[in-house]
Amino acid sequence: MEHTEYDARARWSQPLRVAGRRVTKQRLAILECATSHPHSTADELHRHARLALPGIALGTVHTVVNDLAESGLLRRLDVPHTGARYETRITDHHHAVCTQCGLVEDVALPHTQPACLDPTIVRGMKITVAEVLYHGLCASCAGSLD
Numbered sequence: 001m002e003h004t005e006y007d008a009r010a011r012w013s014q015p016l017r018v019a020g021r022r023v024t025k026q027r028l029a030i031l032e033c034a035t036s037h038p039h040s041t042a043d044e045l046h047r048h049a050r051l052a053l054p055g056i057a058l059g060t061v062h063t064v065v066n067d068l069a070e071s072g073l074l075r076r077l078d079v080p081h082t083g084a085r086y087e088t089r090i091t092d093h094h095h096a097v098c099t100q101c102g103l104v105e106d107v108a109l110p111h112t113q114p115a116c117l118d119p120t121i122v123r124g125m126k127i128t129v130a131e132v133l134y135h136g137l138c139a140s141c142a143g144s145l146d
Contacts, residue, residue: 008029009023011031011035012073016073020071021067021071021073026049026061026064029053030049030064030065030074031074032052033045033048033049034087034088035088036048038087038089039077039087039095040087041082042061042062045061045065046058069086074086074088075087075089077095079097080097085104092109093106094106094109094131095132095133097134098141099135099137100138100141101140101141107132117130
């Protein structure tokens with residue numbers, strides 16, 4: 001067993017089992033790729049996963065990312081015009097996307113909760129997730145406009 005496969009198995013076996021999922025080499029590879037390459041699309045995860053599993057099919061990657069997102073082990077980030085992106089960091093941050101090049105960056109949560117993210121303002125519904133997606137130009141794209 002390769003060292004990286006051992007690391008993936010050690011890191012992800014228990015979370016997979018807790019989520020009621022079997023520990024498979026495909027799930028381990030996708031979780032490791034999403035950890036190493038956050039904000040990747042399924043196509044990008046497929047390219048990365050093929051380094052560890054040359055025979056993994058794109059359809060398999062789509063099935064696995066949907067399953068892992070449903071089980072709460074991957075966070076699906078719907079970015080307009082670029083499709084869904086995935087990451088293993090599922091809590092405690094928001095995102096900013098460059099409207100020119102598509103770069104996605106993590107944004108730390110503020111120390112105080114903005115009123116618009118207070119789940120008590122929504123009546124009759126238990127809010128489980130509130131997401132903020134900032135749109136703008138990254139430093140590189142903004143610099144190219146000068």
